[in-house]
Amino acid sequence: MISRYGQLLQEGLKLDMSRGKPSKAQLDMVSDILTVLTDADQCVLNGQDTRNYGDLAGLRCCREYWADVLGCKPEQTFVGGNASLGLMHDLICRAYTHGLKDSERPWCKEERVKFLCPSPGYDRHFLITEHFGFELITVPMHPDGPDMDIIEELVKDPTVKGVWCVPKYSNPQGYIYSDDTIARFANLKPAAPDFAIMWDNAYCVHEFDGDFKPFPDIISMCEAAGRPNMVYEFASTSKITFPGAGISVMASSEENIRYHTKLVGIQTISYDKVNQLRHVRYLKDRAHTIELMKKHAQIMAPKFEMVLKILRSELTNKGIAHWHHPQGGYFICVAAMPGTAKRTLELCKKAGVTFTPAGATYPYGHDPHDSMIRLAPSYPPLEELEKAMMVFTTCLKIAALEKYLGIHIID
Amino acid sequence: MISRYGQLLQEGLKLDMSRGKPSKAQLDMVSDILTVLTDADQCVLNGQDTRNYGDLAGLRCCREYWADVLGCKPEQTFVGGNASLGLMHDLICRAYTHGLKDSERPWCKEERVKFLCPSPGYDRHFLITEHFGFELITVPMHPDGPDMDIIEELVKDPTVKGVWCVPKYSNPQGYIYSDDTIARFANLKPAAPDFAIMWDNAYCVHEFDGDFKPFPDIISMCEAAGRPNMVYEFASTSKITFPGAGISVMASSEENIRYHTKLVGIQTISYDKVNQLRHVRYLKDRAHTIELMKKHAQIMAPKFEMVLKILRSELTNKGIAHWHHPQGGYFICVAAMPGTAKRTLELCKKAGVTFTPAGATYPYGHDPHDSMIRLAPSYPPLEELEKAMMVFTTCLKIAALEKYLGIHIID
Numbered sequence: 025m026i027s028r029y030g031q032l033l034q035e036g037l038k039l040d041m042s043r044g045k046p047s048k049a050q051l052d053m054v055s056d057i058l059t060v061l062t063d064a065d066q067c068v069l070n071g072q073d074t075r076n077y078g079d080l081a082g083l084r085c086c087r088e089y090w091a092d093v094l095g096c097k098p099e100q101t102f103v104g105g106n107a108s109l110g111l112m113h114d115l116i117c118r119a120y121t122h123g124l125k126d127s128e129r130p131w132c133k134e135e136r137v138k139f140l141c142p143s144p145g146y147d148r149h150f151l152i153t154e155h156f157g158f159e160l161i162t163v164p165m166h167p168d169g170p171d172m173d174i175i176e177e178l179v180k181d182p183t184v185k186g187v188w189c190v191p192k193y194s195n196p197q198g199y200i201y202s203d204d205t206i207a208r209f210a211n212l213k214p215a216a217p218d219f220a221i222m223w224d225n226a227y228c229v230h231e232f233d234g235d236f237k238p239f240p241d242i243i244s245m246c247e248a249a250g251r252p253n254m255v256y257e258f259a260s261t262s263k264i265t266f267p268g269a270g271i272s273v274m275a276s277s278e279e280n281i282r283y284h285t286k287l288v289g290i291q292t293i294s295y296d297k298v299n300q301l302r303h304v305r306y307l308k309d310r311a312h313t314i315e316l317m318k319k320h321a322q323i324m325a326p327k328f329e330m331v332l333k334i335l336r337s338e339l340t341n342k343g344i345a346h347w348h349h350p351q352g353g354y355f356i357c358v359a360a361m362p363g364t365a366k367r368t369l370e371l372c373k374k375a376g377v378t379f380t381p382a383g384a385t386y387p388y389g390h391d392p393h394d395s396m397i398r399l400a401p402s403y404p405p406l407e408e409l410e411k412a413m414m415v416f417t418t419c420l421k422i423a424a425l426e427k428y429l430g431i432h433i434i435d
Numbered sequence: 436m437i438s439r440y441g442q443l444l445q446e447g448l449k450l451d452m453s454r455g456k457p458s459k460a461q462l463d464m465v466s467d468i469l470t471v472l473t474d475a476d477q478c479v480l481n482g483q484d485t486r487n488y489g490d491l492a493g494l495r496c497c498r499e500y501w502a503d504v505l506g507c508k509p510e511q512t513f514v515g516g517n518a519s520l521g522l523m524h525d526l527i528c529r530a531y532t533h534g535l536k537d538s539e540r541p542w543c544k545e546e547r548v549k550f551l552c553p554s555p556g557y558d559r560h561f562l563i564t565e566h567f568g569f570e571l572i573t574v575p576m577h578p579d580g581p582d583m584d585i586i587e588e589l590v591k592d593p594t595v596k597g598v599w600c601v602p603k604y605s606n607p608q609g610y611i612y613s614d615d616t617i618a619r620f621a622n623l624k625p626a627a628p629d630f631a632i633m634w635d636n637a638y639c640v641h642e643f644d645g646d647f648k649p650f651p652d653i654i655s656m657c658e659a660a661g662r663p664n665m666v667y668e669f670a671s672t673s674k675i676t677f678p679g680a681g682i683s684v685m686a687s688s689e690e691n692i693r694y695h696t697k698l699v700g701i702q703t704i705s706y707d708k709v710n711q712l713r714h715v716r717y718l719k720d721r722a723h724t725i726e727l728m729k730k731h732a733q734i735m736a737p738k739f740e741m742v743l744k745i746l747r748s749e750l751t752n753k754g755i756a757h758w759h760h761p762q763g764g765y766f767i768c769v770a771a772m773p774g775t776a777k778r779t780l781e782l783c784k785k786a787g788v789t790f791t792p793a794g795a796t797y798p799y800g801h802d803p804h805d806s807m808i809r810l811a812p813s814y815p816p817l818e819e820l821e822k823a824m825m826v827f828t829t830c831l832k833i834a835a836l837e838k839y840l841g842i843h844i845i846d
Contacts (some may be wrong), residue, residue, distance in 0.1 A: 043488065051486045053645035055475035058709075061471070075462045077454065077678040105516050106707045111703040121531060121543070132532070132543050148704075155701045156532065268480065269709035290566045292522040293559075296517045296707065298469075298680035403764040 037376035044354035142170035144385030159385035169205035179214035186220035198350020210245035338417035369420035449788035455765035513808035553581035555796030571798035580616030590625035597631035609761020621656035749828035
């Protein structure tokens with residue numbers, strides 16, 4: 025093991041598995057989208073010119089597209105720019121500066137604001153709420169979703185203003201929230217009137233193993249439970265077409281969408297409607313999008329299989345790591361033996377392989393057990409992936425051995 | 436005049452001159468931009484894939500493009516999405532939530548914030564600062580720019596945190612700030628360490644009459660004057676390519692750009708780089724952009740000429756209105772006899788012609804003299820424009836007559 029590490033060091037690798045980026049093959053596969061709108065006339069739709077100003081909440085056909093994908097109504101959608109992260113940030117920012125629809129005051133005027141962070145979770149979510157000075161509360165994740173007993177208890181505190189969720193193929197574990205978990209979210213009765221469920225459905229159609237799994241419409245569920253303004257759902261085409269040049273959506277109650285559209289009207293005149301139209305022409309509807317996702321799956325599946333195969337062959341039954349086998353999303357999360365995650369990634373880095381920093385999947389970048397490691401298999405080609413995984417499993421084993429022995433074997 | 440108004444009423448017109456929108460002819464003229472990027476390989480630039488995540492401050496080639504247009508350095512630019520308004524809003528919003536580079540505290544923690552609004556000015560600017568609860572201070576506009584004697588006096592107040600400027604072809608009067616005015620801006624010594632000059636160079640290459648007029652680089656001027664972080668310049672391609680689907684830029688000191696890029700990193704992973712590359716390929720550089728603007732001018736000039744001709748023939752030497760003859764930009768501003776602007780536009784509306792609401796060009800939508808009317812000739816075809824201007828001049832004359840008589844002639 026030690027000599028294998030020595031060999032790996034000699035290879036002078038430079039590999040990156042840190043981010044959930046689609047691969048070049050995936051981007052090439054969807055690059056036909058560049059030619060769906062090529063002349064002036066195609067940009068005019070029912071007399072409306074997508075090239076010009078206007079239509080702040082998005083083209084009607086694009087709102088219909090997202091309503092179809094998410095199972096809600098077009099009036100419940102707001103189409104944004106190329107990043108759903110921007111929509112999430114801007115929503116939290118508006119809560120801070122002006123308050124949400126049902127806020128008693130802007131959150132910047134609250135003495136304290138707490139936000140629930142099911143962890144491990146998505147670092148960029150946690151960063152947004154940290155950025156605005158909120159107190160981040162870690163909530164444990166289970167294979168059926170966040171610990172709802174704890175969440176139901178915590179939301180009795182009126183300073184708890186919201187929760188981050190990735191309900192389908194959670195980042196990073198790849199869990200799918202159970203129907204029961206989702207129902208408990210919709211039926212939450214938080215003390216804060218403006219409690220916000222940030223429902224980031226980033227991987228809503230992103231199966232790489234098996235058929236599309238339908239998901240319930242959280243918006244109508246919250247409405248049925250009597251709190252229609254409690255949830256904000258987000259999605260984007262970042263992992264359907266181009267990560268850098270797609271479109272995004274926020275979905276919520278019609279009342280919320282009207283409220284936020286008015287405030288966004290201060291910020292901009294409209295988002296990029298030519299790109300909205302380009303996407304609707306290319307993706308058509310949910311059924312057609314799911315067909316496209318099967319082609320992505322053909323590129324993604326072998327990479328996940330490779331990673332899982334190496335994890336199995338190198339780490340099974342050694343008691344030093346376990347992981348979930350996801351069927352969609354962009355990540356595999358390895359729970360290393362407590363106290364070994366940082367050391368594992370330090371050793372990987374020495375050998376030229378970069379992963380998401382240990383701790384990143386927890387609030388404030390601090391994993392209390394120093395255990396969770398997020399693997400992002402999508403970007404590197406298969407041969408690089410294999411090499412990176414050999415480095416990873418070797419380093420994880422060395423870190424575990426060092427932990428047992430209580431000394432560093434490698435300088 | 437009264438009978439002419441009666442005739443116009445009968446025609447059942449429905450015309451809109453309210454917004455500075457490019458016309459269909461202009462959009463058609465630039466629609467070749469839809470085909471400059473049509474295959475996958477064209478999206479990869481020096482090994483970097485514009486389709487994927489990354490490059491938050493913008494593609495290098497796109498930063499170079501804007502540096503060429505604005506006469507600054509690429510490192511002094513940050514490329515945004517399709518709306519420079521969004522960059523301006525977000526900058527003011529960050530000042531509010533976190534403070535600017537040289538702020539002592541976030542502006543939301545200040546007891547009061549005042550913002551200078553040279554007026555008449557751009558309603559959407561004023562709305563942003565009103566939205567964040569700042570006190571808007573009206574500063575008079577002259578043909579050589581804002582009244583600098585007043586501004587130099589006002590900035591001695593440390594609660595005065597910034598000023599809105601449209602230095603070239605000011606919205607709505609079409610004035611160009613003189614070299615002396617610009618030098619006085621660069622040499623301002625505001626009491627607030629984080630005073631921000633919001634330099635919206637929206638019409639930097641937007642001549643429709645005569646050759647391109649060079650403009651000084653305010654960023655290096657502020658640097659030379661010892662306050663490099665005081666100015667934020669903005670521009671976009673909204674009136675060069677597509678209003679709804681262009682790219683935008685913020686330019687400032689390198690220190691400011693680094694500071695804000697870090698904060699924008701919480702909000703998004705990158706703006707639309709495929710569209711950035713599309714624009715750079717299409718617009719190439721400043722010289723080529725100016726050539727394109729000459730083609731826009733060929734469409735714009737006859738419209739402005741028509742409006743000015745009708746203003747001259749109908750209103751000259753009557754003592755009821757005056758106006759400036761601009762050589763670029765998107766507006767003509769008519770100063771009607773005090774107390775007649777609202778009534779003029781009310782009469783126009785009855786006859787089916789919509790203009791920017793009277794007062795909109797002043798803070799809080801209130802023109803103290805009820806005099807300024809913004810005309811936006813760019814969008815309607817010539818024949819509609821002629822009709823709309825006949826309505827406008829007729830209504831303005833009736834409003835003036837009513838003002839003299841002290842009664843309403845028209846119900």
